[in-house]
């Protein structure tokens with residue numbers, strides 16, 4: 001069996017280009033919680049299921065692990081500051097951030113390319129992460145280009161040469 005280091009694994013996975021999302025929920029004290037996530041993917045069309053993975057060691061883990069509802073905001077090109085804002089530990093991630101209460105009192109951000117409001121459908125333990133499967137209850141889509149993440153940095157779409 002081949003053994004690879006964590007650093008090699010991270011570098012290899014970085015070759016898989018993804019979009020960037022902000023996932024939000026309300027914690028047990030009804031406080032808004034958010035984090036940047038690129039492990040998001042669609043799972044099932046009928047019923048409409050998506051998944052994402054949350055690191056067990058981070059501050060927002062208990063809130064997301066217990067949440068009955070959460071929201072996924074797909075970021076548009078130019079929102080890398082938003083992505084960085086919600087990717088680091090800070091006292092109040094929502095200070096100066098405009099949001100409203102969505103389904104299940106989950107904070108929903110104003111600016112996004114797509115918004116999926118979900119109820120938690122299942123959770124699976126997976127190494128140092130937990131896979132969270134959500135059932136999509138509502139979708140909102142806007143025109144625009146996505147923010148991408150590849151090789152540890154942000155990217156934007158370029159059209160394939162004809």
Ligand SMILES: Cc1cc2nc3c(=O)[nH]c(=O)nc-3n(C[C@H](O)[C@H](O)[C@H](O)COP(=O)(O)O)c2cc1C
Nearest residue numbers: 035036037038039053054055058059086087088089
């Ligand atoms: C582009 C990007 C994608 C990320 N994707 C994930 C992810 O899928 N799952 C995860 O647990 N953390 C992911 N993170 C890291 C979390 O955003 C970060 O650990 C979390 O916001 C830290 O919260 P805390 O500082 O309050 O503990 C990602 C960070 C970035 C910049």
